[in-house]
């Protein structure tokens with residue numbers, strides 16, 4: 001929406017639609033100590049504190065602008081599995097007007113998640129004027145989904161915000177961290193994608209009546225069809241762990257660095273061996289052992 | 301018009317069973333839980349005896365989240381670096397309808413609560429009941445920690461576990477005595493399934509329950525070791541006042557149990573995944589509160605219905621049994637439009653006519669006996685001493701007679717024959 005679409009009092013006759021995007025993620029993943037595989041559990045999954053901050057920010061902005069006579073709605077949007085629905089329903093209790101789940105059963109890249117969310121956010125669908133996301137998800141998120149979203153939706157973006165203040169309906173002041181302890185103050189107008197840190201706001205606690213009423217509410221489910229190319233799982237070679245070395249001896253920094261880097265020690269001359277596979281494997285292991293990469297605990 | 305017919309506080313086994321039965325009887329039920337999901341706050345040793353579920357959830361074993369079916373029960377008496385174990389195996393316990401099973405509470409409690417929800421109860425999590433709402437002496441609901449958090453009902457069932465603040469607020473408990481409580485501490489130790497199978501000599505989904513006496517030094521109590529699918533539960537139960545008086549840390553005492561030569565090889569190489577602690581209403585029958593008031597019932601640990609009697613540590617089955625009875629009685633009282641104390645007396649009748657009260661009444665002296673010096677100190681030492689002498693070959697000296705060995709050990713441990721007989725009689729009367 002353009003500022004020109006607002007009437008003189010700054011009000012948008014069609015109402016302002018704020019959409020908070022949240023990611024259903026494993027909050028306390030179990031990592032198998034043997035194979036390193038991550039086991040996700042329904043019970044330990046949920047939303048990050050920055051996602052909650054995004055929802056609370058949307059609710060506060062909607063409240064502030066409603067107090068100024070602007071009609072506002074808050075939609076919570078999540079690309080996630082069916083298992084997220086009980087927790088998503090709780091957003092009705094804090095004041096969301098709509099809760100939408102775009103069906104996504106498996107892990108996808110940030111670019112693909114953003115594509116999916118964007119398809120639900122298009123003007124023909126949810127028609128968001130402000131999209132508010134958490135800055136990073138708790139499962140080692142890169143924080144790139146909001147940037148991809150801004151790209152898909154053609155909106156301006158302000159990411160990693162540490163403060164939000166509403167001004168006139170449809171505009172807000174945002175604070176962003178800069179290097180050296182400095183801050184940047186931005187004036188944002190519709191339409192924009194923003195992302196907030198968890199410290200920006202704590203999600204309000206819903207009243208008992210609203211909590212009970214939310215149990216009866218329905219989460220809208222969208223099944224968006226996007227033909228993603230088939231994922232090819234890359235098999236990477238095994239990389240040995242870094243060796244722990246004793247601190248280098250040496251009187252000055254240069255000699256210690258030389259010792260540490262081995263810059264002046266003789267390097268292993270390249271050899272070309274023509275061996276059958278079994279002998280070749282032996283030779284590789286021998287060389288690895290000579291370099292100190294293999295310890296006794298490793299099965300050879 | 302109250303918000304609900306019945307409010308159940310606490311979605312542990314007692315609360316879930318109460319909500320299930322009241323909802324099944326057609327009443328509107330709200331099940332309040334302070335944790336983010338049922339079972340999230342709950343810990344215990346690890347064995348559930350499911351017979352009580354047969355009538356509530358037919359063929360429950362086909363769907364309950366079970367770790368292993370217990371087919372081996374051992375009772376171990378420890379003294380110093382010695383141990384005597386009585387080991388019992390029963391392979392039919394590994395087949396339907398089964399006997400006991402190890403299970404994780406976050407999984408088990410959530411499963412049981414889901415049955416109550418499926419029957420129509422409304423589960424509200426992350427919500428703590430902070431007090432009772434009253435009309436005169438009559439309980440008419442609860443106050444919660446949510447904004448505008450008052451909720452009214454015709455009957456409130458307190459299933460909020462040991463040290464129930466609600467039952468105390470209702471005036472149903474006499475002033476509490478710390479001597480009635482023990483502290484349970486537990487470590488969950490990860491080990492691969494095959495290692496557990498090997499060390500405990502079980503296969504498939506069969507598992508082991510070991511109860512231990514004589515492993516808590518000067519503090520009366522006991523120990524346990526249970527097998528889960530890919531972890532072990534090792535823990536201690538310790539008398540609360542004696543623990544406080546001795547000034548030792550429970551985790552230090554647990555470390556000693558783990559280092560004992562009878563336990564260390566079983567847990568060797570395992571990775572501690574979790575440490576947890578919880579209070580147990582050890583005195584059972586003797587500390588039970590009034591169970592019924594105007595508009596209020598108390599069930600499970602909140603009513604001290606945990607059976608802690610040495611070779612038995614059962615609470616979940618008593619919680620389910622009492623919770624179900626409370627749910628049924630509340631539903632009946634609502635239907636008859638009399639939820640006064642008199643109208644709720646059906647709860648007492650139901651408890652008296654099933655295992656909950658008869659076991660507790662019969663075994664009411666058991667906690668005291670198990671915590672006595674005889675059971676805690678003398679018996680384990682005498683048993684280990686007798687075994688040592690019996691099996692130590694003393695050639696060229698001839699073997700001593702068993703009677704002589706026993707007498708010698710009794711003398712060594714200051715146990716008079718008269719005391720032994722009188723305690724034996726007491727034990728027979730209690731357990732007989």
Ligand SMILES: Cc1cc2nc3c(=O)[nH]c(=O)nc-3n(C[C@H](O)[C@H](O)[C@H](O)COP(=O)(O)OP(=O)(O)OC[C@H]3O[C@@H](n4cnc5c(N)ncnc54)[C@H](O)[C@@H]3O)c2cc1C
Nearest residue numbers: 310312313314334344345346347429461484600601615616
């Ligand atoms: C170390 C230890 C080992 C044990 N071993 C065994 C064993 O092997 N087998 C066995 O059968 N039993 C065992 N028990 C006993 C067993 O755990 C209890 O008897 C049983 O859990 C009682 O169930 P309950 O539903 O009454 O209470 P709990 O399981 O304590 O459940 C109470 C519920 O109420 C909730 N709650 C509490 N206060 C409030 C409030 N104000 N508002 C809302 N919700 C609230 C709690 O979060 C909890 O979910 C053991 C106990 C301990 C401590």
